[in-house]
Amino acid sequence: MMPLTVAVFQAPGGGGMTPTIVMMGVLFLIMYMLIFRPQAQKQKEWQKMLESIENGDQVVTGGGIVGIVIAVKEDRLHLRVPPDNLRLEVTKNSVMQLAKPETKEKK
Helix, strand or coil, X not given: CXXXXXCCCCCCXXXXXXXXXXXXXXXXXXXXXXXXXXXXXXXXXXXXXXXXXXXXXXXXXCCCCEEEEEEECCCEEEEEECCCCEXXXXXXXXXXXXXXXXXXXXX
């Protein structure tokens, strides 16, 4: 019976897995700094904006509805939508941004 021989092949230079692991770590760090961190910051700012909504604020929903807040509940808002003063109830999460109130200046 002949003994089995196992040949181990290495890449030239004998670097092993260490450079690959380091490169993967650097790639993850770059992705975190460019993608994940800014998105998390935007999410926090949006949550702060939702918590600060008060009666009289003008908001824009995800569907493009612009209305004035007339009542704030836990997770819902009542909006008055011009020009017919239609009253709508929407979830707070549907609000995308606070709108600047329109100021009509006559010249």
